[in-house]
Amino acid sequence: MSTFLITLLASVMVNVIPQPVSVEMGEGFFDIAKSRHNIQYTINPESGIAAEGYTLTVTPKGIRVLASDEAGIFYAKQTLKQLIQADGTVPCLQIKDYPRFAWRGFHIDPCRHFISVEDVKKQIDLLSQYKMNVMHWHLTDDQGWRIEIKKYPLLAEVSAWRTEFDGSVHGGYYTQEQIRDVVAYAAERHVTVVPEIEMPGHAISAIRAYPWLSCTGEEVKTFYTWGTPDISLCVGKESTFEFLDNVIAEVVELFPSEYIHIGGDECRKNRWEQCPLCQERIAEQGIVADEHATAEEKLQSYAIHRMEGILAKYGRKLIGWDEILEGGLAPTATVMSWRGEEGGKKAAAAGHEVVMTPGSGGMYFDHFQGDPKIEPATIGNYTTLEKVYSYDPVPAELRDAGKGGLVKGVQCNNWSEYMYEPWQRWYMLLPRAFALAEIAWTPLERKCWPDFCRRVEVACKELDEMGIPYHIPLPEQPEGSCNELAFQDEATVAFKTTRLMEMVYTLDGSEPTVDSRRYMWPFKVTEDTDIKIATLTPHGKLSPVRTVHVRKCEPMPALDSSAMFKGMRARRTDGKFVTAADIKDAEWKEVSIAQFGELTSLEPYNRNLPDSTRFYAAEAEGCFSVPKTGTYRFSSDCDMVWVDDVLTVDNSGEVKRYSRHDRELVLEKGTHKVKALFIYNVIGGWNNLRGKTDVNIMPAGGDWKKIKVKP
Numbered sequence: 160m161s162t163f164l165i166t167l168l169a170s171v172m173v174n175v176i177p178q179p180v181s182v183e184m185g186e187g188f189f190d191i192a193k194s195r196h197n198i199q200y201t202i203n204p205e206s207g208i209a210a211e212g213y214t215l216t217v218t219p220k221g222i223r224v225l226a227s228d229e230a231g232i233f234y235a236k237q238t239l240k241q242l243i244q245a246d247g248t249v250p251c252l253q254i255k256d257y258p259r260f261a262w263r264g265f266h267i268d269p270c271r272h273f274i275s276v277e278d279v280k281k282q283i284d285l286l287s288q289y290k291m292n293v294m295h296w297h298l299t300d301d302q303g304w305r306i307e308i309k310k311y312p313l314l315a316e317v318s319a320w321r322t323e324f325d326g327s328v329h330g331g332y333y334t335q336e337q338i339r340d341v342v343a344y345a346a347e348r349h350v351t352v353v354p355e356i357e358m359p360g361h362a363i364s365a366i367r368a369y370p371w372l373s374c375t376g377e378e379v380k381t382f383y384t385w386g387t388p389d390i391s392l393c394v395g396k397e398s399t400f401e402f403l404d405n406v407i408a409e410v411v412e413l414f415p416s417e418y419i420h421i422g423g424d425e426c427r428k429n430r431w432e433q434c435p436l437c438q439e440r441i442a443e444q445g446i447v448a449d450e451h452a453t454a455e456e457k458l459q460s461y462a463i464h465r466m467e468g469i470l471a472k473y474g475r476k477l478i479g480w481d482e483i484l485e486g487g488l489a490p491t492a493t494v495m496s497w498r499g500e501e502g503g504k505k506a507a508a509a510g511h512e513v514v515m516t517p518g519s520g521g522m523y524f525d526h527f528q529g530d531p532k533i534e535p536a537t538i539g540n541y542t543t544l545e546k547v548y549s550y551d552p553v554p555a556e557l558r559d560a561g562k563g564g565l566v567k568g569v570q571c572n573n574w575s576e577y578m579y580e581p582w583q584r585w586y587m588l589l590p591r592a593f594a595l596a597e598i599a600w601t602p603l604e605r606k607c608w609p610d611f612c613r614r615v616e617v618a619c620k621e622l623d624e625m626g627i628p629y630h631i632p633l634p635e636q637p638e639g640s641c642n643e644l645a646f647q648d649e650a651t652v653a654f655k656t657t658r659l660m661e662m663v664y665t666l667d668g669s670e671p672t673v674d675s676r677r678y679m680w681p682f683k684v685t686e687d688t689d690i691k692i693a694t695l696t697p698h699g700k701l702s703p704v705r706t707v708h709v710r711k712c713e714p715m716p717a718l719d720s721s722a723m724f725k726g727m728r729a730r731r732t733d734g735k736f737v738t739a740a741d742i743k744d745a746e747w748k749e750v751s752i753a754q755f756g757e758l759t760s761l762e763p764y765n766r767n768l769p770d771s772t773r774f775y776a777a778e779a780e781g782c783f784s785v786p787k788t789g790t791y792r793f794s795s796d797c798d799m800v801w802v803d804d805v806l807t808v809d810n811s812g813e814v815k816r817y818s819r820h821d822r823e824l825v826l827e828k829g830t831h832k833v834k835a836l837f838i839y840n841v842i843g844g845w846n847n848l849r850g851k852t853d854v855n856i857m858p859a860g861g862d863w864k865k866i867k868v869k870p
């Protein structure tokens with residue numbers, strides 16, 4: 160067979176993620192279904208094969224696997240599984256393979272939304288098949304404490320639970336027995352479980368049960384909103400370190416991992432500035448602020464050094480988020496670089512090992528992977544599959560300085576604030592985790608985006624067979640997606656996808672199928688039309704269907720001068736409302752605001768205690784002008800917006816960010832009236848006093864602008 164044909168065959172048949180280091184195709188096949196016994200696995204520590212690596216040789220007579228450790232055999236088996244064709248044969252070939260990085264991590268966050276043991280195991284099971292080998296288990300945070308600690312039973316009894324805005328209770332924790340079970344399950348799949356016990360910030364749940372852990376000893380609730388509170392552990396008190404030592408003593412009994420993650424991120428230090436004990440500690444330690452760090456940053460560094468000592472006592476190593484660099488890095492610490500790559504570069508330059516997990520590099524899988532207007536709500540940002548794939552965990556600077564070897568590995572972080580249902584965790588994880596698996600394992604020169612896209616389809620087909628959901632790029636509109644379009648004479652509607660894929664659609668109201676009309680180019684609409692459109696993956700699966708209503712409209716007439724008014728009419732009513740329907744028999748009071756953006760200004764935002772301010776609803780109304788008759792799109796994170804008394808945006812009951820209910824109207828040139836209803840509440844953990852309440856307008860072919868009501 161010609162070399163060309165062999166190469167071609169290799170590219171068609173070898174559908175392995177992550178791409179192996181080398182693949183040489185042979186001739187013929189081995190029929191695995193007929194002769195399973197002809198597979199030989201050998202471990203030889205003297206084989207010269209790298210740790211976790213293997214060689215896999217397939218001939219018509221059988222299969223031979225050689226590795227220098229158990230992990231290598233496990234990974235060879237994962238490769239082999241992916242090589243088996245539908246007819247039960249495996250193409251003859253030789254694969255030599257080993258990982259680029261020792262730390263191929265995925266992080267899970269059961270604190271924001273609890274993850275059952277069964278689901279934790281499912282993730283371990285799936286990701287280990289793609290040669291991921293570290294699960295970073297974020298076990299404690301402001302919104303819940305998830306690990307049973309026998310010495311402090313209230314952590315499970317009290318801190319594991321939170322009461323949400325609507326009165327429902329969310330929570331859960333893992334018993335020590337369950338943790339042992341998960342750790343053993345992971346070990347069987349060559350996954351090390353690295354626990355994270357957060358300190359000195361993100362510790363409200365611990366303070367909930369044991370208020371003496373904070374500087375003030377004040378009573379707090381386990382948080383039901385997202386964001387970072389001011390209240391941290393008091394590091395002036397010895398009792399705080401006793402607590403942490405006792406917790407770690409139980410943690411190390413459960414987790415054999417060499418590394419224990421101590422958090423260290425986003426610790427607000429303003430209470431330390433006021434705390435006599437924290438200040439005493441600063442004095443006692445001779446800490447003085449300098450041009451690099453404040454005294455409180457150095458106090459955090461002191462606390463991290465103490466943790467390093469505690470861990471060393473138990474024979475473990477410290478890993479923490481990159482804030483542990485502030486005020487001086489502990490001598491043996493490993494840094495997890497999340498705020499970009501700077502922390503990682505700085506730590507490695509100083510000779511420390513680092514794990515790269517920058518949001519800016521695509522490692523935050525809680526980011527949107529498509530248009531926020533149509534995707535389920537997330538924490539924000541934008542990280543496509545291609546962005547993940549294009550990330551190289553070794554920054555050029557470190558490579559050029561000969562420090563690339565200090566990059567121990569790479570990891571995705573799956574913060575679960577907005578992952579309300581188990582399916583959302585999969586949806587955010589996949590297929591991005593496949594890209595991560597490849598950047599973590601495959602040598603740079605073997606990466607190839609078009610070929611990866613082909614292999615991802617094979618992997619997604621497997622997910623279909625396992626019933627695991629994943630993200631398929633939705634049909635998006637180039638100017639921003641909107642399901643409620645309007646036009647006067649005709650409209651042109653265009654769609655695109657974030658990855659090269661076909662789209663299928665119908666115009667007769669029926670659900671699109673794989674055989675529906677292919678979308679080829681933008682089309683004109685001249686009468687009322689419902690477009691139902693979906694993406695069709697190369698392996699024949701449809702994305703969720705989008706329904707886009709396109710409506711022919713007469714322009715809504717401008718106000719005559721008698722109906723116009725100046726300034727803003729606004730009023731508020733106090734109470735805990737979820738939606739507009741809850742506002743009954745309200746006693747409204749007039750308030751004075753000048754623009755819609757001020758609807759959040761009627762109570763102070765309190766990051767520590769949303770309940771300490773009054774919940775309310777407020778309505779505001781004003782007039783604005785449009786310069787010409789035409790189509791205008793409206794958007795707002797308010798609950799509801801009416802234009803000329805027509806309900807235009809309705810975000811009722813949703814997490815009010817990213818306005819997922821934009822709508823177009825056709826307006827006559829001149830002045831119109833706009834009214835917005837804002838409800839200060841907490842839906843899905845989002846304290847919307849932090850949000851924006853502008854009403855935004857975009858003319859056809861133009862840009863978004865805040866509506867300014869006539870003063």
Ligand code: ACM
Pocket residue numbers: 424425480497
């Ligand atoms: C982090 O995302 N706060 C580490």
Ligand code: ZN
Pocket residue numbers: 373374392393394395396430431434435436437
């Ligand atoms: Zn203190």
